[in-house]
Amino acid sequence: MLRTYAGLQLSPKVQVVVPIEQVVEEIARSRREICPIPGVPEAILGVVNIAGKLLWVIDLADFLTEVLGLTPRSPSRGDELTLVVIRKDPRTEPHPDEEESTVTPFACVVCDRLVTLTLNSTHVTPIPDPWRPLLRPLFSGLIWISPPSDAASRRFPVGLLQVSALFDALSRHSSLTAGELR
Known part of the structure; x- marks a missing residue:
């Protein structure tokens, strides 16, 4: 089965x-x-008004680094940010006749423009055993991407992020000062 994905380049080395x-x-x-919010983790940059709604802005590369226990990266100093607005799976949202979703x-901050990939489900591979305890809570599998034909490097793995698990992880990292990401 073919499915279309959005590729999010979170940092030069994280996609x-x-x-x-x-x-x-x-x-x-x-x-x-x-607008920064006091008392939240550094990866949560604050809130921004988009079309009359306040949305949390997350440096997802920093958040994943923190959650996965990896070495922190140097923060981006640029003033202009590219943000990609992400929601939970619309198939789990209530029907239009029902009450509006509370989520x-x-x-999330990305370092490059959005790319789309159409892949067959056979391209998704399970997370290898050594990485499973670390990645399994947030990722459902890996997709192996081939670099442009002029590049000398080999294929590299890209994690298939489970957005609902990410929402749960963000809710667990909220503070009493900031409230939940809801």
């Missing part, structure tokens, strides 16, 4: 994919437009 139906939009915002989408 993940999410099902395209969970991506709402890609927008550019200045760091000055993000608000969030915006």
Whole structure:
């Protein structure tokens, strides 16, 4: 079965994919437009007003680094940010006649524009045993990507991010000061 994914380049060395139906939009915002919230983890940059709604802005590369216990990277100093607004799987949202979902989408910082990939489900491979305890809570599998034909490097793995697990992880990292990401 073919499925379309959004490739999110979170940092020069970190890329993940999410099902395209969970991506709402890609927008550019200045760091000055993000209102910081005291008492939240550093990876949560604050909130931004997008079309009259306040959305949490997450540096997803930093958040994944923290959750997975990896070495922190140097923070980006640029003023202009590219944000990708992500929501939970729309198939789990209530029917239009039902009460509106209480889960608000969030915006994550990416370092490059969104790319789309259409892949067969056979391209998704399970997470290898040595990585499974670390990656399994947030990733459902790996997709092996081939670099452009002029590149000398080999294929590299990209994690298939489980957006609902990410929402759960973000909720667990919220503080009493900031409230939940809902």
